[in-house]
Amino acid sequence: MITAKSGFNTLVRSSPYLMMALLVLPVIGGLIAVVLPAFGWFPVLGHTQFNISGFVDLWHTPGIGYMALLSVSTSFISTLLAFVITILILASYFTSPWLGYIQRLLGPILVIPHAAAAIAIGFLITPSGMFSRLVSPWLSGWDTPPDWLFPHDAMGLSIILGLTLKELPFLLLMALSVLAQPDLGHTLRAQHRVALSLGYCPMTAFFKVVLPSLYPFLRLPILAVLAYASASVEIPLILGPNSPPTLAVAIMQWFHDVDLSLRIKASAGAIVQIALTLLLLLGWWLAEKLIKTLSQSMLVNGKREYAGAIMQNITHVITMLMLTVIGLALLGMVLWSFAGFWAYPDLLPNTFVTQHWQSALQQMRTPLVDTLLIGVCATGLAVVLTLLTLEAEQHTNKTVSRLSSVIIYLPLLIPSIAFLFGLVWVLEQINSHHTFINVVLAHLLFVLPYVFLSLASSFRRLDPRFSYVAASLGASQAKIFWQIKLPMLLAPIFIAAALGLAISFSQYLPTLLAGGGRINTITTEAVSLANGASRRTSAVYALVQMLLPALGFLLAWALPKMLLTHRE
Amino acid sequence: MQTHEQTTAASSNTSSLVIEQLTLKRQQQLLLSLNETIVGGDILTIMGPSGSGKSTLLNWLTGMLPKGFSAKGNVYLNGQLITDTASHMRRIGLIYQDPLLFPHLTVAGNISFAMPAGVKAQRQADISQALSQVGLAGLEHRSPQSLSGGQQARVALLRVLLSQPKAILLDEPFSKLDSQLRQETRQLVFEQIRQHKLPAIMVTHDQSDADAAQGKIISLF
Numbered sequence: 001m002i003t004a005k006s007g008f009n010t011l012v013r014s015s016p017y018l019m020m021a022l023l024v025l026p027v028i029g030g031l032i033a034v035v036l037p038a039f040g041w042f043p044v045l046g047h048t049q050f051n052i053s054g055f056v057d058l059w060h061t062p063g064i065g066y067m068a069l070l071s072v073s074t075s076f077i078s079t080l081l082a083f084v085i086t087i088l089i090l091a092s093y094f095t096s097p098w099l100g101y102i103q104r105l106l107g108p109i110l111v112i113p114h115a116a117a118a119i120a121i122g123f124l125i126t127p128s129g130m131f132s133r134l135v136s137p138w139l140s141g142w143d144t145p146p147d148w149l150f151p152h153d154a155m156g157l158s159i160i161l162g163l164t165l166k167e168l169p170f171l172l173l174m175a176l177s178v179l180a181q182p183d184l185g186h187t188l189r190a191q192h193r194v195a196l197s198l199g200y201c202p203m204t205a206f207f208k209v210v211l212p213s214l215y216p217f218l219r220l221p222i223l224a225v226l227a228y229a230s231a232s233v234e235i236p237l238i239l240g241p242n243s244p245p246t247l248a249v250a251i252m253q254w255f256h257d258v259d260l261s262l263r264i265k266a267s268a269g270a271i272v273q274i275a276l277t278l279l280l281l282l283g284w285w286l287a288e289k290l291i292k293t294l295s296q297s298m299l300v301n302g303k304r305e306y307a308g309a310i311m312q313n314i315t316h317v318i319t320m321l322m323l324t325v326i327g328l329a330l331l332g333m334v335l336w337s338f339a340g341f342w343a344y345p346d347l348l349p350n351t352f353v354t355q356h357w358q359s360a361l362q363q364m365r366t367p368l369v370d371t372l373l374i375g376v377c378a379t380g381l382a383v384v385l386t387l388l389t390l391e392a393e394q395h396t397n398k399t400v401s402r403l404s405s406v407i408i409y410l411p412l413l414i415p416s417i418a419f420l421f422g423l424v425w426v427l428e429q430i431n432s433h434h435t436f437i438n439v440v441l442a443h444l445l446f447v448l449p450y451v452f453l454s455l456a457s458s459f460r461r462l463d464p465r466f467s468y469v470a471a472s473l474g475a476s477q478a479k480i481f482w483q484i485k486l487p488m489l490l491a492p493i494f495i496a497a498a499l500g501l502a503i504s505f506s507q508y509l510p511t512l513l514a515g516g517g518r519i520n521t522i523t524t525e526a527v528s529l530a531n532g533a534s535r536r537t538s539a540v541y542a543l544v545q546m547l548l549p550a551l552g553f554l555l556a557w558a559l560p561k562m563l564l565t566h567r568e
Numbered sequence: 569m570q571t572h573e574q575t576t577a578a579s580s581n582t583s584s585l586v587i588e589q590l591t592l593k594r595q596q597q598l599l600l601s602l603n604e605t606i607v608g609g610d611i612l613t614i615m616g617p618s619g620s621g622k623s624t625l626l627n628w629l630t631g632m633l634p635k636g637f638s639a640k641g642n643v644y645l646n647g648q649l650i651t652d653t654a655s656h657m658r659r660i661g662l663i664y665q666d667p668l669l670f671p672h673l674t675v676a677g678n679i680s681f682a683m684p685a686g687v688k689a690q691r692q693a694d695i696s697q698a699l700s701q702v703g704l705a706g707l708e709h710r711s712p713q714s715l716s717g718g719q720q721a722r723v724a725l726l727r728v729l730l731s732q733p734k735a736i737l738l739d740e741p742f743s744k745l746d747s748q749l750r751q752e753t754r755q756l757v758f759e760q761i762r763q764h765k766l767p768a769i770m771v772t773h774d775q776s777d778a779d780a781a782q783g784k785i786i787s788l789f
Contacts (some may be wrong), residue, residue, distance in 0.1 A: 092625060095632075097635070109678065160775070187666075187668065190666070190668050191665065191668050191670060193630070193655075193662065194662055194664075194668050195656075195681075196630070196631055196655040197655065197656075197658075197660055197661055197662040197728075197733075198656075198661070198681070198682045198727070198728075199656055199657070199659055199731060200656050201656050202655075202656065203654065209670055209681075212670075212672035212673075213670075213671060213672055298578065299672075299673060299675040299677065299681065300673060300676075300680035300681050301680075301685055301688075302680060302682075302683045302684050302685035302686065302691070303685045304656070304685075426773075446653040512641045
């Protein structure tokens, strides 16, 4: 559309650049501020010459190989498991109403913060947790909690469990959203029917016909999940071994050490972390190519059935198991939060009390207010920037370039542990001591991509003829934006805002670092309490962490309905 | 193609699709009731406006009745009751208005996908022969998207025929082709159905399709 010059249009045209700057500058700045110390340039300690002593130190750290291995193996195995189970569920329930039920059951898991999920799973598998109570004493014969290391086992099995359960709903919902695209979903389902009519059993039909077309849409989400898992901090911190921990957790500890010279080693570690993540992504990509080449001839060999019935049964079992684990973990947490005395191996607490809730809620007043304030500010900024950028897209009549769409996801793809420390240093250098603003800006890096992802499709799908009609009636671009597009997009905007809030609420590392320890949110409190003394207090914090985003989504669902009925 | 002719020849005497006392309902509302026998080589044409239950009938025949619909009655294929047989065990081929070729496979791959498992060289020879019979010789390794609409329709037809179906259902099969192409493709499809002595049901809006089928016509209004 040809547009006139106006203040609104100038604002709209410049917003994509502002958005890119807000995403690129902190990440690039943060990376530079990590690369320099990694190669020895650290003026605060008088190091102004480049060398590789940081890497040498890192190399001589006891257990460094194991740390790296733990990071690589837990992230790779959990991503692979999540992917395989996602595909099995899709293949088994592709034509069944169960797919919808599973989606509805798993959807809420998506917005549970990693820290809260880790705490819940920890409660389930800890020696006196729900799992061991469930099998004791009738099956196991245990009268006292068993002597196992879960959830801090040295092999990282607990981390794998936590990551898998957290990644699976994400991948499944991404796949289902691809199938929900009108054209593509319809074609894939029709092609599946064609394969059935050609005598393929449903499972084989899915693998040979649907998966090859579906996978390209899942590649980016999978790589994002893999990158995130390889450098995540919350889950390994709560569910992982302590000595040695995963590389990301070790880096965080070195950065936080009072001994500033450890910063050089930590920076070198951050570089190694990026390399490991890239290596993992490359490895996944190569494995994908290899499997594609090897399976090419199987696709057309005419074989219709590969033990589909057995696979289907295995999938039923896995699905039920998974839903049970999630259900038990949540139930256990609720029980702990109300538990008075709870003898082992009783399945239920002997007494129920509300005193943990009362005292914890009193304690968390300040963190709660900070959590909400930061969330509202970061989400508000993100929604405004996203809307203006999408509006600019329609003014200039072209979607954001490929480069820009990669940049939007940059903060999600680059391990945050690698650039956040640098970012903190940059913020210190430009003398930004407003911790609150720093935290909001750091959150924005992670909130913005999700808000954009969530809003873009609805905004782009809006029938352009509404704008044409309005323009032909003499409405300006600003008027069309405010009075046509925004009201029509009310529901998706609220959903995007709820998602943004959920992402902000769940941030651990950005809050911890940008806040310099002076700003506490529910999430940072929950993580620091997770390995502490009181399981009951910890349960309350984790539950509040889950309730906050749920509340956000409830409001996002109810408010547009209320506003719209009001109008009628 | 040889193996194919042998199997259809062996069953040609009994080749039939029987729909017995069918009533199709959407929720409680009756959509259609039908009692028909189609012998091999015949094409039953069903005409009617959208929403009259034409496509639902095909969905029922393939065992893919969507939620919200219910059906009573039986269907026999070559004398065998298949009312409750799983979709993929029925061996009823489908031809839609969209060719729905699999984009991740080549032309030969699409056909090969449909053929019964067997010796690779023999399968490839069969594919090449079939392609040249419909004027598509040498296009084995092309991607389906690079073909014209008429070529895609012919590949889709070969894909169904070489899967050795026992019956064929056509769902508005030619409605996306322009009139010249439509006539040619239609002639080819009908010829093949008759030559293979397959019972067929065609659902269409178009009177010229119905006339060309030269079979019984049922109008749903």
